[in-house]
Amino acid sequence: MKFELDCRGLNCPAPVLKVRDAIEQEQPTSISVIVDNDAARQNVSRFLEHRHYQVSFYHQGADFIVSASNSCAVPEVEVDAVGVSPNAALPGTKKIMVLVTSSNMGHGDDGLGDMLMFNFIKTLKEMGPELWRVVFVNSGVSFVSEGSEAVSVLQVLVSLGVEVTACGACLAYFHLLDKLQVGEVTNMLEIVTAMKQADSVVTI
C-alpha cells in the first residue's frame, strides 16, 4: 500500500512525528513525503532509514519528495488491486505496466535507439488511463535522472496519476541515486509483484 504525506510548512520535529504516526498506523510498504526544507528532508529520510525503509528523494520545484519503500514488509497486493491507492487506475480499468529495460529502443544504431526510446516515452500517454505504471531498469534509469529530456515528460505522467518507478540497484550501479528527478525508487520484489497485479506487461 502506498502512502503520501504533505509535511510542507512544518518545522522540525513535526515532519518526523507526522511520518512516525503514519507508518505506525498504516504500516505502508511505500511512503512518499513532501517537505519544503532540507533539514526536514534529511530528518524524515533518517527516520525512515531508522525504520528500515529504503529511502531516496528528488526535487519538485522548491520542495523535496522523500520516497521510501520497505521491501521486507509483505506488499498488500489485494488492497492495491481494488484501487485504494490514490495513484492506482480506476476500478475496472485495465492496468498496463511498461518495463523500460534500456536507454535504447531496438538494436542497430545507438543514436537512433536513444531517439526512438525518448519518442516512445513521450508517446506513452496516448495509452490513456490504462497506463498504470512505468518501471525503468538497467540503463533505462537514465530517463528518470538529472539531465534527461524525458524527466519533464514523465513528470506530466506522474501528475496524471501514472506511477513512475526506477530500480534502486540500477540507479546505484550508474551512480544516479542522488540524481533521481522523477518517480520513486523500487526494488525487484515490487517489480515482480507489480507484474502479477498488472493486466498486461509491456517490456521494451
Add this chain to the structure above:
Amino acid sequence: MNDAIIRLTQTVKGSGCAAKLAPGDLDRALCGLDLPVDPNLLVGLERADDAGVYKISDELALVQTVDFFPPMVDEPFSFGQIAAANALSDVYAMGGTPRTAMNIVAFPGRTLDISILRDIIEGGLSKMREAGVVLVGGHTIDDPELKYGLSVTGFIHPARILTKKNLQFGDLLLLTKPLGTGIVTTAIKAGFADKELTDRVTLAMATLNMAAAEAMAGFAVHACTDITGFGFLGHLAEMVVDSGCGVLVKSREIPHYSEALQWADMGLIPAGTYNNRNFRGAFVDFADSVSMAIQDLLFDPQTSGGLLIAVAAADAEPLVAALKARGVGCAAIVGEVVAKPFGRIVVE
C-alpha cells in the same frame, strides 16, 4: 486565563539557540558594513567574539552582550533561568564579571496569561541574583512569539580579556557542559524525553558558567568561548580560523547526553544543526569511525552551553581538577591544538 497547562515550546517555531539566523546569512548581512572606529573599542563586531569590550581606563573595560530566544522548555521559570544563564555566559567567556542587565521581552499578551511573563522574569532574576547582577530595566513588546533574554554589561581588566583568537600549539581544549541540548530539546518538544532527562538538561542549561570562569583564574588559559547556537564545531571553527593552528578533536571524550545519539539517528535534529554543518562542514575532517550521530552532536546548536577553553597542556589536568572542585562535574579534555593540518579541524 485557564487551567490547561500551556506548553511554551508548542507556541513557537524555533527554540533556544537553535532559533539563530543561519550563520552564513548573518555574514552576508554584515559583510562590508562601514563600522564606526574608536581606539577604545578593544573587541568589536569585526572580531565576531562572544561580547564587545570597550576600554574606559587602563584598569577597566566594559563587556557588553545581548542574547534572547524563544523557549526551549515548557516551564516559564526554567525558561527565564536558562535565557538569563545563556546571556550572562558571554561575559564569563570573555573572562569578565557581569554587573548589570536589562530584560528583553517579546510576549504574546493576547494568548498567554501575564502570570507566565512574571514567572519567566522571576526565573531570570534568580540567575541574576546568583551572578551578583542587578536588573536596571528592560523593554517589552507585544509579539505573536514569546522571546526572552538579557542585555548584559560587565567589567573586565583590559589586559585580561579572553577572546577566541589566541590558540597556541600544544594547548589542550576543555569543555565544561555536555553536548546535545539542541537534539534533546527537540525530543522534549516531540514528547520523547522523560521527566528525569528533561530535568537534567534543564538544570544544565540553567547552570551559570560563573564557576567555570572562576576556575580558569590562575591557569595559563589562552583562549575561551562559550558553546551556543553554532554548535561545538561551529564555535571551534571560529577559534581555528586565522589562528595559524589546527585542532584535533577526540570525539570519544566529548561529554554528552547519550540519548541524543539515539534521537539523532531517528531524525530528531534541529534545523540549526544542518545550517551549522553547511556553514562550517568544509573546515572539518571526520575519521571514518565517527558516526553520523556523533557528527550531528558536534554540530548541534547548544542553548546555554559550556565554555570551550584552550589551556597550556601542563595546566590542563589541574584545570579539570579545579573545575570539578567547583562543581563542574563533566569538565573534560576533548582535543588539542596542533600544527598540522593547518586551519582545519580533524575529528577522530
